[in-house]
Amino acid sequence: MNAKRVNAAAGVIHASQVKGKQTATGLAADLEAACMLQSPETAAEQVELRAMLEKRTELLRVVQATARRLRKEADGRKAFGDQLKAENAGLRDLNRKLVEQAREARAYVTAMRPDYQAAARLRRENDELRARVAELEAHEKRALPWAHAMPDDDLHGFLGDLVSAAMGRWQHSPEVPDREVLAAVEKACAQWRTPGQGYRSDEPETDGITLRFAPVAALREDPHESPLHHTYRLGRDLPQPDAAP
Known part of the structure; x- marks a missing residue:
């Protein structure tokens, strides 16, 4: 068991x-x-x-x-x-929309290109006009721009003529009327030719020899507006009796 x-x-x-x-x-x-x-x-x-x-x-x-x-x-x-x-489906839809927008943008740029070119041309022309206006305004600020272009010798002679024309009113009695003085000043201005030529309109053409030696000869004289300048002979300019021959 x-x-x-x-x-x-x-x-x-x-x-x-x-x-x-x-x-x-x-x-x-x-x-x-x-x-x-x-x-x-x-x-x-x-x-x-x-x-x-x-x-x-x-x-x-x-x-x-x-x-x-x-x-x-x-x-x-x-x-x-x-x-x-x-x-992905949403991205595909978005991509289609972006492609369509890009196509529309390209079409818009193509259509607007002539306007852009015209605007650029207008800007260039506007800049040129501004520059020209500034140039003209700069010249307008000078009453005698052609005188500023003169060489120093011409400018010296031109200013001497102006001083002589203006001083004429006090060298006569009675005084010369203002209108006549103004006319004399204008005449002095008109007598000068194109700036830089070096002679007045009433003077003949200067030959090459004169142009070469005139500046040296001018240094030997006082300016015509100087108190020492004269165009006539004084007694001291004549030969002295006891002078050597």
Whole structure:
């Protein structure tokens, strides 16, 4: 007799009685469920099969959980893919709009190019006109711009003529009227030719020799407006009686 098996069977019967099972059939069913009615080999095989079944059941639960997780991830990927598709569609629409706007902008620039060129030409002409106006205003600030262009020798002679014409009013008695003095000044201005030629309009053309030696000769005389200048001979200019021949 196997005391271990007897004790195990007694435990199963006691549990059945606690549950209220008193008939022989009920007790036999509990013993069968506890593998107490088979041979030891069959009972061991059933225990092994039951353990294997529990492992496979646990593995099935893991597989099912993994499948649920993968399905959830797949759903997330699908949702993300749908979102990407929607964004791509929006980007394609935006790209079409940008291409259309660029085409319209190119057409507008092509249509406006003549106006731009005309505006640039007008700006250049406007700048040229401004420069010309500034140049004219600069000349207008000078009452005698042609006198400013004279060489120093010509300017010296021209100013001497003006002084002589203006001083005439005080060299006569009674004084010369202002209008006549003004006419004399204008005449002095008119007597001078184009600035830079070096002679007045009432003088003949100067030959090359005179042009070369006239500046040197002019240095020997005082200016005609100088108190020492004279165009007539004085007594001191005549030969002295005791002078050597």
